[in-house]
Amino acid sequence: MLSFAIRRILQTIPTVLAVVLVVFVLFSIVPGSIVTNMSDDGDPQIEERMKKQLGLDQPVYVRFGTYIAKLAMGDFGTSFRTREPVTTMIAKRSWPTLQLVFAAMAFAVVIGVPLGFIAALKPGGIIDTFSMFVAVSGLSMAKFWLGLLLMYLFALKLGWLPSFGYGDGSLKYLILPAVTLGVSPISLLARTTRAAVLEIMSADFVRTARSKGMSETRVVKWHVTRNALVIILTTVGLQFGALMGQAVVVEKLFSWPGLGSLLVDSVLQRDVPAVQGSILVVVFFFLAINLVIDLLYGVIDPRIRYS
Amino acid sequence: MKIGPSLIIGGALFALAIFVGVFAPWLAHTDPVMDANLMNAEEPPSWTWWFGTDAQGRDIYSRVVYGARISLTVGIVSQLVNSVIGTTLGLTAGYWAGWWDDFVNGLTNLMLAIPSLIFALAIMAVLGPGLTSLLIALGLTNWSFTCRIARASTLSLKSQGYVQAARVLGYGDLRIMITQLLPNMLGPIIVIATLGMGAAVLAEAALSFLGLGIRPPYPSWGSMLSEARDQITTAPWLSIFPGLAIFLTVLGLNLLGDGLRDILDPQSRSRRT
Numbered sequence: 001m002l003s004f005a006i007r008r009i010l011q012t013i014p015t016v017l018a019v020v021l022v023v024f025v026l027f028s029i030v031p032g033s034i035v036t037n038m039s040d041d042g043d044p045q046i047e048e049r050m051k052k053q054l055g056l057d058q059p060v061y062v063r064f065g066t067y068i069a070k071l072a073m074g075d076f077g078t079s080f081r082t083r084e085p086v087t088t089m090i091a092k093r094s095w096p097t098l099q100l101v102f103a104a105m106a107f108a109v110v111i112g113v114p115l116g117f118i119a120a121l122k123p124g125g126i127i128d129t130f131s132m133f134v135a136v137s138g139l140s141m142a143k144f145w146l147g148l149l150l151m152y153l154f155a156l157k158l159g160w161l162p163s164f165g166y167g168d169g170s171l172k173y174l175i176l177p178a179v180t181l182g183v184s185p186i187s188l189l190a191r192t193t194r195a196a197v198l199e200i201m202s203a204d205f206v207r208t209a210r211s212k213g214m215s216e217t218r219v220v221k222w223h224v225t226r227n228a229l230v231i232i233l234t235t236v237g238l239q240f241g242a243l244m245g246q247a248v249v250v251e252k253l254f255s256w257p258g259l260g261s262l263l264v265d266s267v268l269q270r271d272v273p274a275v276q277g278s279i280l281v282v283v284f285f286f287l288a289i290n291l292v293i294d295l296l297y298g299v300i301d302p303r304i305r306y307s
Numbered sequence: 308m309k310i311g312p313s314l315i316i317g318g319a320l321f322a323l324a325i326f327v328g329v330f331a332p333w334l335a336h337t338d339p340v341m342d343a344n345l346m347n348a349e350e351p352p353s354w355t356w357w358f359g360t361d362a363q364g365r366d367i368y369s370r371v372v373y374g375a376r377i378s379l380t381v382g383i384v385s386q387l388v389n390s391v392i393g394t395t396l397g398l399t400a401g402y403w404a405g406w407w408d409d410f411v412n413g414l415t416n417l418m419l420a421i422p423s424l425i426f427a428l429a430i431m432a433v434l435g436p437g438l439t440s441l442l443i444a445l446g447l448t449n450w451s452f453t454c455r456i457a458r459a460s461t462l463s464l465k466s467q468g469y470v471q472a473a474r475v476l477g478y479g480d481l482r483i484m485i486t487q488l489l490p491n492m493l494g495p496i497i498v499i500a501t502l503g504m505g506a507a508v509l510a511e512a513a514l515s516f517l518g519l520g521i522r523p524p525y526p527s528w529g530s531m532l533s534e535a536r537d538q539i540t541t542a543p544w545l546s547i548f549p550g551l552a553i554f555l556t557v558l559g560l561n562l563l564g565d566g567l568r569d570i571l572d573p574q575s576r577s578r579r580t
Binding site: 022139141142156246252264267 | 413416417419420421422423424425428429430431432433505509512513516517518519529532535536539540543546547549550553554557558560561562565
């Protein structure tokens with residue numbers, strides 16, 4: 001398993017390097033230099049001095065080389081706006097984002113997986129039709145709209161929960177953003193679980209188990225659930241990427257101090273090092289979570305060998 | 308072939324959205340941008356103002372109707388670009404194999420590693436806000452799934468007898484790809500495109516909400532919601548109707564995609580039931 005983990009980590013290196021390259025190149029071709037945007041009076045001398053300060057007077061390939069070398073040391077550069085190290089900014093923002101994304105996923109798993117299971121056990125029934133309609137509806141809703149409605153109802157009308165902010169980091173601040181973010185993975189998990197369970201229910205080994213006289217509860221518990229888990233886990237892993245993306249909108253709506261709101265603020269202020277840094281860290285988190293999930297496959301299903 | 312309720316309801320909702328977008332000038336009561344009148348500011352929904360008015364006194368119903376044009380243009384055009392890119396890359400990678408296949412695979416993995424909304428956000432940051440930037444950003448960031456499906460279909464189809472026969476008859480690579488392979492993989496690609504259109508409508512709304520897509524005063528559903536956020540306590544109708552329009556359009560596309568999958572992708576139907 002250790003050699004598999006090392007090999008998987010090595011496999012992600014080219015992807016990480018390619019992402020670094022793409023993000024770097026993208027922001028090196030920004031039309032209108034960042035310096036022109038930042039200096040209000042457009043004085044060429046000031047612009048020249050700022051370019052030198054920010055290291056933008058060097059050729060692109062030299063800048064890329066320096067950037068990679070610094071990245072290898074964990075240095076994401078210095079923010080154009082705040083002059084603070086981007087690494088420090090990211091470090092402050094990472095925990096709130098991870099907290100939000102994991103809470104949203106936990107909420108989605110707790111609701112979505114049982115919903116898909118119940119739907120699949122009686123396909124075509126009322127519960128099945130209703131839960132699948134709920135699932136499609138959840139996928140079709142704009143997150144920030146749902147968030148606005150939840151905020152209106154639970155924070156402003158009923159006053160049960162705070163409407164926005166991180167507060168002291170307690171659970172009551174996390175609930176509304178996490179529920180808003182968790183709705184679309186609920187839908188996807190319910191649909192995937194239903195499809196997986198239906199497929200496994202018609203497999204030969206389930207028929208064999210039933211014909212041997214195994215009770216339905218045991219069939220579902222021992223055969224269906226364990227086999228469906230691999231598919232559910234894959235969906236969870238892939239959904240983390242989408243959640244990291246959607247978290248941007250949810251964080252902005254609820255003024256959640258995470259990587260997403262850092263990214264949007266930096267984009268709006270053309271703070272290139274902060275944008276590059278936050279995108280890279282989001283991608284890194286996504287790849288890391290999927291690596292962990294790859295390793296979990298073997299724990300859940302011993303037939304999967306790490307070869 | 309069984310036409311299910313998903314196809315009918317989804318098709319009807321999507322057709323309604325298209326109808327509203329196409330006939331917006333006839334359906335709208337007022338000009339969505341110019342007809343501002345502070346005397347009518349923040350009127351709740353009534354017989355005169357069906358969906359109420361905003362802080363500038365503009366008719367929300369007319370703005371929602373015109374908003375359909377932007378959302379549908381972005382949804383349809385950007386998904387068309389994604390489908391063309393994904394199909395071309397997947398088809399050629401599966402057919403030619405070798406280094407080109409490796410390159411396309413690498414590119415697809417890269418696209419899958421960066422969450423598409425974040426990639427689109429980065430491109431918008433470079434290009435600046437506006438409709439053209441939105442079309443480019445959303446058109447370039449969501450093709451990986453189509454590419455995977457096109458590649459997998461090509462790999463299974465290219466060893467079929469009729470493709471071999473076409474080769475023996477002297478058909479060139481391009482002709483085989485367009486006349487023999489493409490028509491046989493269109494089903495799943497159309498299904499993905501329908502679902503992708505819904506995703507693009509949501510992405511446009513999200514980017515406009517963040518202030519990076521369509522800028523006010525132009526009526527995009529996302530930018531309307533962005534403006535509505537601060538008035539959620541005093542004028543909740545400003546949030547309800549644009550959000551509902553997004554929901555019904557995307558619901559229509561998702562149901563249509565599901566319905567089409569049952570007809571066009573029979574393999575998936577047998578997997579699902």
